[in-house]
Amino acid sequence: xxxANLRIRGLSKSFGGAKALDNVDLTVxxxxxxxxxxxxxxxxxxxxxxxxxxxxxxxxxxxxxGTSYARLNPRESIAAGVAIIFQTLSVVDSLTVAENIxxxxxxxxxxxxxxxxxxxxAAGLLERVAAGCAxxxxxxxxxxxxxxxxxxxxxxxxxxxxxxLDEPTAALSGAESDALAARVxxxxxxxLAIVYVTHLLSExxxxxxxxxxxxxxxxDYHSTASGHSRRQLVTTIMGRASGSPPPRPGRAGATERGHxxxxxxxxxxxxxxxxxxxxxxxxxxxxxxxxxxxxxGSSAPGRPAVPSRSVPDGPSSVPHRDPASxxxxxxxxxxxxxxxxxxxxxxxxxxxxxxxxxxxxxxGEIVGMYGLxxxxxxxxxxxxxxxRHKSAxxxxxxxxxxxxxxxxxxxxxxxxLVPADRRAQGLFATLTAQDNVLLPGLRSLARGVLRxxxxxxxxxxxxxxxxxLRPARPKLPAAAxxxxxxxxxxxxxxxxxxxxxxxxxxxxxxxxxxxGARQEIYRVVAxxxxxxxTAVLFASSDPEEVVALAHRCLIVARGRVIGELAGAQxxxxxxxxxxxxxxxxxxx
Amino acid sequence: xSTTTADTAPRTPQSPRVLGTRGLxxxxxxxxxxxxxxxxxxxxxxxGSFLDAANLRGIATDAATTAIVAVPLALLVISGYLDLxxxxxxxxxxxxxxxxxxTQGQSPAVAVxxxxxxxxxxxxxxxxxxxxxxxxxxxxxxxMLTAVRGLAQQLFPLPLSDFGxxxxxxxxxxxxxxxxxxxxxxxxxxTGAMFLALTPGGRHVFAIGVNREAAYxxxxxxxxxxxxxxxxxxxxxxxxxxxxxxxxxxAVSGTSGAGFELxxxxxxxxxxxxxxxxxxxxxxxxxGVLFLGALQNGLTLLGVPTFWxxxxxxxxxxxxxxxxxxxxxxxx
Numbered sequence: 001x002x003x004a005n006l007r008i009r010g011l012s013k014s015f016g017g018a019k020a021l022d023n024v025d026l027t028v029x030x031x032x033x034x035x036x037x038x039x040x041x042x043x044x045x046x047x048x049x050x051x052x053x054x055x056x057x058x059x060x061x062x063x064x065x066g067t068s069y070a071r072l073n074p075r076e077s078i079a080a081g082v083a084i085i086f087q088t089l090s091v092v093d094s095l096t097v098a099e100n101i102x103x104x105x106x107x108x109x110x111x112x113x114x115x116x117x118x119x120x121x122a123a124g125l126l127e128r129v130a131a132g133c134a135x136x137x138x139x140x141x142x143x144x145x146x147x148x149x150x151x152x153x154x155x156x157x158x159x160x161x162x163x164x165l166d167e168p169t170a171a172l173s174g175a176e177s178d179a180l181a182a183r184v185x186x187x188x189x190x191x192l193a194i195v196y197v198t199h200l201l202s203e204x205x206x207x208x209x210x211x212x213x214x215x216x217x218x219x220d221y222h223s224t225a226s227g228h229s230r231r232q233l234v235t236t237i238m239g240r241a242s243g244s245p246p247p248r249p250g251r252a253g254a255t256e257r258g259h260x261x262x263x264x265x266x267x268x269x270x271x272x273x274x275x276x277x278x279x280x281x282x283x284x285x286x287x288x289x290x291x292x293x294x295x296x297g298s299s300a301p302g303r304p305a306v307p308s309r310s311v312p313d314g315p316s317s318v319p320h321r322d323p324a325s326x327x328x329x330x331x332x333x334x335x336x337x338x339x340x341x342x343x344x345x346x347x348x349x350x351x352x353x354x355x356x357x358x359x360x361x362x363x364g365e366i367v368g369m370y371g372l373x374x375x376x377x378x379x380x381x382x383x384x385x386x387x388r389h390k391s392a393x394x395x396x397x398x399x400x401x402x403x404x405x406x407x408x409x410x411x412x413x414x415x416x417l418v419p420a421d422r423r424a425q426g427l428f429a430t431l432t433a434q435d436n437v438l439l440p441g442l443r444s445l446a447r448g449v450l451r452x453x454x455x456x457x458x459x460x461x462x463x464x465x466x467x468x469l470r471p472a473r474p475k476l477p478a479a480a481x482x483x484x485x486x487x488x489x490x491x492x493x494x495x496x497x498x499x500x501x502x503x504x505x506x507x508x509x510x511x512x513x514x515x516g517a518r519q520e521i522y523r524v525v526a527x528x529x530x531x532x533x534t535a536v537l538f539a540s541s542d543p544e545e546v547v548a549l550a551h552r553c554l555i556v557a558r559g560r561v562i563g564e565l566a567g568a569q570x571x572x573x574x575x576x577x578x579x580x581x582x583x584x585x586x587x588x
Numbered sequence: 589x590s591t592t593t594a595d596t597a598p599r600t601p602q603s604p605r606v607l608g609t610r611g612l613x614x615x616x617x618x619x620x621x622x623x624x625x626x627x628x629x630x631x632x633x634x635x636g637s638f639l640d641a642a643n644l645r646g647i648a649t650d651a652a653t654t655a656i657v658a659v660p661l662a663l664l665v666i667s668g669y670l671d672l673x674x675x676x677x678x679x680x681x682x683x684x685x686x687x688x689x690x691t692q693g694q695s696p697a698v699a700v701x702x703x704x705x706x707x708x709x710x711x712x713x714x715x716x717x718x719x720x721x722x723x724x725x726x727x728x729x730x731x732m733l734t735a736v737r738g739l740a741q742q743l744f745p746l747p748l749s750d751f752g753x754x755x756x757x758x759x760x761x762x763x764x765x766x767x768x769x770x771x772x773x774x775x776x777x778x779t780g781a782m783f784l785a786l787t788p789g790g791r792h793v794f795a796i797g798v799n800r801e802a803a804y805x806x807x808x809x810x811x812x813x814x815x816x817x818x819x820x821x822x823x824x825x826x827x828x829x830x831x832x833x834x835x836x837x838x839a840v841s842g843t844s845g846a847g848f849e850l851x852x853x854x855x856x857x858x859x860x861x862x863x864x865x866x867x868x869x870x871x872x873x874x875x876g877v878l879f880l881g882a883l884q885n886g887l888t889l890l891g892v893p894t895f896w897x898x899x900x901x902x903x904x905x906x907x908x909x910x911x912x913x914x915x916x917x918x919x920x
Contacts, residue, residue: 385805387805406804407804407805407806407807408807408808408809410807411806411807412807417805419805424799424801424802425799425801425802425805426802426805427799427802428794428795428798428799428802428803428866429798429799430798430866430867431794431795431798431866435791435794435795439791439792439795439803439806439808440806440807440808442788442791442792443788445788446787446788449787450786450787451786451787451788451791493806
């Protein structure tokens with residue numbers, strides 16, 4: 001049991017300038033389940049893809065079953081005994097269970113596939129994972145949970161010794177999740193080393209022998225202590241955040257902070273300043289709960305500056321914000337909010353997979369929607385934007401009913417959306433930065449039928465300055481920008497003077513965005529709300545982001561708003577508990 | 589040699605700064621210009637008559653009919669769609685125009701407009717199926733290629749001819765010494781280039797081709813623009829059909845425009861338009877059209893048999909694609 005089946009040492013990987021993985025260590029002995037946590041963009045998927053051979057790490061090594069690799073290709077990864085079950089399963093719907101299990105490693109006899117042998121072997125494997133389906137069943141007809149088990153059976157057929165499960169319960173029902181947990185426990189006793197990626201602390205509590213939390217590509221927290229109680233985990237993981245309050249972009253000084261990151265490319269020394277806008281980011285290295293083992297990466301350059309920032313109040317004072325200041329910066333302008341002139345009012349809105357939900361977002365107010373992936377946040381945003389059809393309910397903007405059937409109609413009404421999937425839904429990768437920013441508003445910039453070169457350039461320059469685009473080069477293709485600056489391009493579309501944005505909807509506004517750019521995006525959004533009185537509604541699965549950006553937060557689960565946090569109650573811990581303490585049943 | 593270094597030296601410090609296409613000269617962006625120039629040189633040296641005015645007029649008239657369809661087709665491809673049916677649309681449109689002018693005795697203007705309407709109708713069917721119903725453009729227009737040819741043969745089982753002197757004007761007239769088809773083609777090229785480069789709609793064409801979902805979410809009308817391009821492409825094919833009918837004073841439902849769709853598409857792709865959509869230029873397409881026209885003409889002058897000409901066309905397309913893929917512009 002002491003044989004380390006998976007050892008990762010000093011793994012680093014950069015994309016462009018952004019470090020997706022920075023000196024990450026991870027050890028999973030045989031017969032253990034290691035939970036891997038972290039927000040979107042923390043580096044979990046990069047780590048998994050390095051393991052699976054999709055990415056070649058820049059530095060570090062991966063050791064599987066005693067053999068070290070500086071890099072793996074997909075075939076080597078499989079041969080080494082690594083099996084990865086991705087969220088989007090790689091089973092072939094039109095084939096049978098047995099055919100799927102032996103895909104690419106068919107049992108051959110007399111030059112043809114030996115179906116009977118495959119089906120016999122498959123039956124054994126299926127029994128081992130208690131899949132409850134037959135070798136001859138078509139995979140396309142199976143429920144999600146069983147398909148996943150088929151894929152695990154496939155991994156076992158390849159004699160995998162390291163099993164990586166990437167948010168395996170995200171698409172499963174409650175019963176299926178329980179069944180999967182039981183299988184994971186079985187596989188652990190069978191001696192597999194299991195990496196279990198999840199957002200759910202309840203799963204960590206039930207399954208994990210060790211926990212690693214990634215943040216911004218580094219190991220942020222690591223513990224091998226057994227018997228994690230959920231409560232303990234929340235406080236432990238959040239303990240690091242009990243220092244200074246997170247940034248409040250809405251209040252004075254935000255601008256000064258926002259400019260901090262502008263020289264973040266200068267070198268590692270500037271890193272503390274770069275993240276200086278975020279007290280929460282730094283504070284994690286500050287006073288900690290004694291249970292926390294400092295990660296190996298904490299001695300990296302840039303960290304030493306942090307202790308000087310440590311904040312008077314100790315880790316025990318969890319409701320850490322001064323209520324008075326909270327009131328000041330939470331409700332941006334209480335008078336305006338209660339003046340009976342709300343920006344966006346949503347009543348009984350329902351559509352496929354969500355609702356009914358009701359809430360409002362006042363002019364100049366920033367409201368977050370916190371919930372896990374699949375909780376319906378994206379659907380709510382897309383319905384407000386006319387991307388999806390509503391089945392019931394009403395939406396009013398400034399007192400007037402709006403029912404956009406298409407995004408173009410929503411935009412005409414002043415509702416804009418920054419979608420979550422930047423590459424698929426937001427960016428025109430091969431077009432220039434200027435085109436990316438100006439495309440929706442080109443008509444309004446044109447003189448007659450022809451484009452006005454000067455007006456376009458002027459508008460682009462203004463937008464680039466407003467969102468701190470770097471480099472601010474109009475002709476550079478969007479694909480050449482970093483993730484954070486790409487997001488600024490998409491956001492810049494609606495910061496444009498010509499686009500009258502009354503309501504700005506943002507879906508995971510800083511997914512895959514580096515720390516510095518993240519602060520700048522918060523500053524831009526906060527500026528829109530404060531100066532242009534834009535009503536902002538954003539969805540996020542990152543509690544830190546919600547606390548940093550939102551004046552008020554709706555808790556979303558199973559397609560409904562199950563709670564609301566505002567003022568002093570709006571803390572990362574409260575957000576985590578709100579979601580994790582209300583599983584399947586939902587409505588609280 | 590010394591001039592080369594002197595030429596490149598001052599540009600070098602600038603080029604790493606300018607990662608976009610701006611830093612590229614016209615020649616770098618369109619390597620076909622060099623190939624075309626070399627080819628013209630070789631043909632002139634080997635035939636001695638390639639650059640004669642009469643021969644150039646012949647090339648221009650040939651290239652004109654290709655260009656009239658290649659430009660709107662290029663815009664359609666840039667927006668992420670495709671039209672394989674233009675060869676049959678050409679036949680049907682030409683026959684309709686000829687039938688109106690000859691059999692029906694209509695005025696040439698009515699005849700041409702009638703032909704254009706038929707072509708636009710075919711394009712509208714393509715557009716509705718592809719843009720509004722979301723069917724694959726490849727499949728829809730491949731089907732239409734066959735179906736429209738069948739319709740033309742059903743409606744006009746016999747060859748048509750004797751369209752009258754008025755109708756002959758379309759293909760034979762000279763406007764300030766330039767053949768009418770060349771003038772029409774020049775108008776099409778200039779209009780297309782201006783639309784693509786100078787109007788918001790032109791940018792929208794690119795946006796739809798690069799990322800249709802993002803364009804939709806940006807409020808761009810992602811259906812109407814390509815739909816209109818289908819209609820225009822159909823009308824353009826019919827116009828080319830009418831011009832050819834006028835030049836030949838005959839139209840045959842079975843053979844008119846057969847294979848034309850592939851010639852036009854070859855010209856578009858040679859001109860640097862990406863089949864996956866989102867990139868290309870009208871200037872490049874013009875080069876592609878001229879290249880194909882010059883190649884065919886030169887080889888004919890040299891007495892090269894047709895099958896060698898076809899092979900040369902095919903090789904040129906594949907070589908062009910390889911050049912684009914392995915060439916210096918490959919940034920990703």
